[in-house]
Amino acid sequence: MAPPPAALLLLLPPALAALLAGAAAATRAPPRSIAVVGAGIGGSAVAYFLQQHFGPQVQLDVYEAANVGGRLATVTVNKQQYESGGASIHSLNLHMQDFVKILGLKHRREVAGKSAIFSGEHFVLEETDWYLLNLFRLWWHYGISFLRLQMWVEEVMEKFMRIYKYQAYGYAFSSLEELLRSLGGEAFVNMTQRSVAESLLEVGVTQRFVDDVIAAVLRSSYGQSVLVPAFAGAMSLAGAQGSTWAVEGGNKLVCSGLLKLTKANVIPARVTGVSLHSSEGRALYQVHYEDDEGQGSGFYDMVVLTAPLHPSKSNFTFQNFEPPITDFPGAFQPSVTSVVHGYLNSSYFGFPDPKLFPFASILTTDTPDLFFNAMDNICPVNISSAFRRKQPQEAAVWRVLSQQPLDKQQLKTLFRSYYSVQVTEWQAYPHYDSAKSLPPIVLHDNLFYLSSVEWVASSMEMVAVAAKNVALLAYNRWYQDLEKIDQKDLMHKVKTEL
Incomplete structure (x- = not known):
């Protein structure tokens, strides 16, 4: 079904126009393959959420140079x-609570x-x-x-707890500033x-x-x-x-459990960069990596970066992007x-x-x-x-x-x-510096930077919230459901949807 011309949609009643536009979007095929760079809580959570939204037919490749779990380590x-990384989870961390329940894990007994x-x-x-x-x-x-x-x-x-309701209704934000405004305004x-x-x-x-x-x-x-x-x-x-609280057996079990649940293909390699190509009129991303056998690459419809893009952390390169994607300030x-x-x-x-x-x-x-x-x-x-x-x-x-x-x-x-x-x-x-601006979430059409959220606050749950936001943002952008992105007065909208 070809999408109706924009001029024709303007002549139709709003309800019918929305129905036709939605039907056209629904016919678009989901991404064939998605790359996630990093297998910490951000990478494993976003892989889980992406599969939830796009379905099990999407190929999910998760690149990790070190151990699954990242900063959740023992x-x-x-x-x-014994925990040597992220050790405790707050009782109000609803995404982490859900992960533990879904995976059949247990809370560790408190001493x-x-x-x-x-x-x-x-x-x-x-x-x-x-x-x-x-x-x-x-x-x-x-x-x-x-x-x-x-x-x-x-x-x-x-x-802040409003974010869970927004996400339950499928709303997403294209920048950290928009996300924060939706929760607490300019304050x-x-x-x-x-x-x-x-x-x-x-x-x-x-x-x-x-x-x-x-x-x-x-x-x-x-x-x-x-x-x-x-x-x-x-x-x-x-x-x-x-x-x-903490997870019995180690908090890192959440990461390995989510990746196993999604049947993601974990690739033990260090990603060195992403280059932009085009295929059938849309962006195609080539992920370059190094492993024990040398250098390699793979092509993807969508890429989510969960490793920090800062000079002190990596020598990550972006090729063929216009305007260019440059290094991010900060340490x-x-x-x-x-x-x-x-x-x-x-x-x-x-x-x-x-x-x-x-x-x-x-x-x-x-x-x-x-x-x-x-x-x-x-x-x-x-x-x-x-x-x-x-x-x-x-x-x-x-x-x-x-x-x-x-x-x-x-x-x-x-x-x-x-x-x-x-x-x-x-x-x-x-290293927080209040003079710095917040990094972007969207680097290109279907190229997302999940770790930017850490410049707002850094914790397991903040990263899980960002993972859900990126998955919803990717889904809504892919199917052009712009009514679910950066909407104003969301508390009122959610109440009316109830």
Whole structure:
């Protein structure tokens, strides 16, 4: 069925014109093949969502140079696996919740442990076993700052949660700015351009609370200061406030499970670039890669890039595009995870008797002399019903987060002695600079950049939200359903559709 001429559609009643246009779009064949670059949570989630929308007949090739899971990774200590990458998932992360349910995975059993914030000389805030005492201590030290923080975060999260309803109705956004405007108007866009410290001080949070508590949370999550943009800060603080969980067996099982469910063809190769060609009047993309056998390439109707396109991360090239697709500004924040099996030096934290050390998690303030951002006594990814957390005087497995690898003297400062140290160096998060503009989602007709979302905020769920958006955007653009892209006043539209 040939599509009716545009002039004819103008003469028809609107309902009939829409019906004919929809029928014409429905006759278009789906993409024959789609390439996804990267098999972390972004790549595996977008492969799943693309198959949901385009159907199982589409060939899905997922390129991954390292391990499936990306920054969701584990290390082995004494035949037990421990998370070395993304460790926790918020209870409001609905896409991650759905993935676990679809894949038949389970939530890992929680093992309670207290937290404290360390200044380099003493603990500025200590958690107790008593909820009311914790509240009293917060009030005593910081007044009602913690309540103002909670109200601010809840307001942001309430608006952010609209994205799930929009996506359930098939709406997508062609830019990060449009996505943010649909959720919280210009206020959300502005939150990517001003710091979290500035935003919190504006709503009445004290400077002391920002310096002690907010700084500690952001050092633990992003390895950066209170100058990170307000939106990224709000997402991080929401994770610190609410209940969190993890996947039994390791969070990376979500990635491998989604790829297995979609029957995606995982290609162990490093993608070096994409070049543009044309076929039958439409764009065709050639993906160039290197593997153990040398160089190769493949042709695709659609490509989704989930690896960061920044000079510090890759030497990715784009060929034959006009206008040219150039490198993206910005850099990534070095982040080092050291998984140490050893005896904590509790004296460094003011507890000469290790038996009296009460904390399982230590966050730190932004103090120049502190060489680590956070550390926690971690549990294995498989926890039996008989599992108990190690006593403070026993050898335990600690995860230490820092910006640089720990030297021997620093390890000796934190641990009386240790059996093993396993170091993973990540460039896990953007180095947030509120002066930078947000990267694009659409690089060409059917060429999409999923990882641009990390410049708004970086977490498993933010990437999963972006994956759903890219899949919907790709589907709506492919079938020219423009009424589902960048629509204004979506809350009203969704209510009327109900």
